[in-house]
Amino acid sequence: MKIGILTSGGDCPGLNAIIRGVCKPAIQHYGMEVWGIQSGFRGLVDDNVVPLEEKVLSGLLNSAGTVLGTSRDMPFKRRFSASSEDKPSMMMKTIKKHGFDCIVCIGGNGTQDTAYQLSKLGVNVVTIPKTIDNDVEGTDVCYGFDSAVSIATDAIDRLHSTASAHQRVMVIEVMGHNAGWIALYSGMAGGGDIILIPELGYNIHNVGSKIIERLKQGKPYSIVVVAEGIKTMENKKAAQFIAEEIEYETGFETRETVLGYIQRGGIPTAYDRNLATRMGGFAAQLIEGKQYGQMVSLNGSTIMPVPLEKIAGKARLVNEDNDLIIQGKRMGICFG
Known part of the structure; x- marks a missing residue:
């Protein structure tokens, strides 16, 4: 043949x-x-x-x-x-x-x-x-998928030390236009405090409230993982928009990181x-x-x-009843 x-x-x-x-x-x-x-x-x-x-x-x-x-x-x-x-x-x-x-x-x-x-x-x-x-x-x-999640998780791991040292909110944007699988899996594996994916939507007030709640619990920094496809205003990039909104909502210093194509490269x-x-x-x-x-x-x-x-013509998206989301909510992780 x-x-x-x-x-x-x-x-x-x-x-x-x-x-x-x-x-x-x-x-x-x-x-x-x-x-x-x-x-x-x-x-x-x-x-x-x-x-x-x-x-x-x-x-x-x-x-x-x-x-x-x-x-x-x-x-x-x-x-x-x-x-x-x-x-x-x-x-x-x-x-x-x-x-x-x-x-x-x-x-x-x-x-x-x-x-x-x-x-x-x-x-x-x-x-x-x-x-x-x-x-x-x-x-x-x-x-x-597993390779991309590993790259994103490694990046989140590295941001923890910077966020802790400077007592900042760190927003990291990963790939996923319509599907939030990378954000969900890397966010959970990397110990994200807030995870935002396209399928679930979000309320920015809930995000701000979660960050303030963590501060009251003696946790002066937060890690926010966002999929690039979440809805924003004025066509802003996901990480930029969420970082600006968090600063407005909370007054906390916030920085964004966009992984971009690095998730596709390497072995x-x-x-x-x-x-x-x-x-x-x-x-x-x-x-x-x-x-x-x-x-x-x-x-x-x-x-x-x-x-x-x-x-053909179909897409597999994250459902709200995904076990990682269920267990994440029980652990206090905010999904917007």
């Missing part, structure tokens, strides 16, 4: 580990021929593909980034204005030209949607959910490396069994397939 593999959407720590997780068993165990598609779906449009041999995969497990490159191209949403051919038809030409039996698509929600559209055109696809936001429907955990955690190996190997197994149109999913401790038609 001849398969193509691509990484699409935003990058995350250790995409190379997933590429390795798919390609090594595909080549060594199943005897498949593997080709790398450069720059996500753009590589299918531009016919930018290269053969991937087993020796190329050595050393990828703990390396950062992706050897295939990535892009946010959405070929089913944007068409070439200066061409008589649209992007979907150009992708189909590339797939037929190289005789790919299956395309492995690694990415988040946009990638899952695009892969599903490809499958409706008759292309055999298998996908792997990769996003630090952890918001792909149909899987408990996405590759890259993956041990958990993500093992998850890449499990998910990648399962993807190769699905291809061998001709089980196409599936996304590789982690359900509890089990790796299993989920039909793309069930998850």
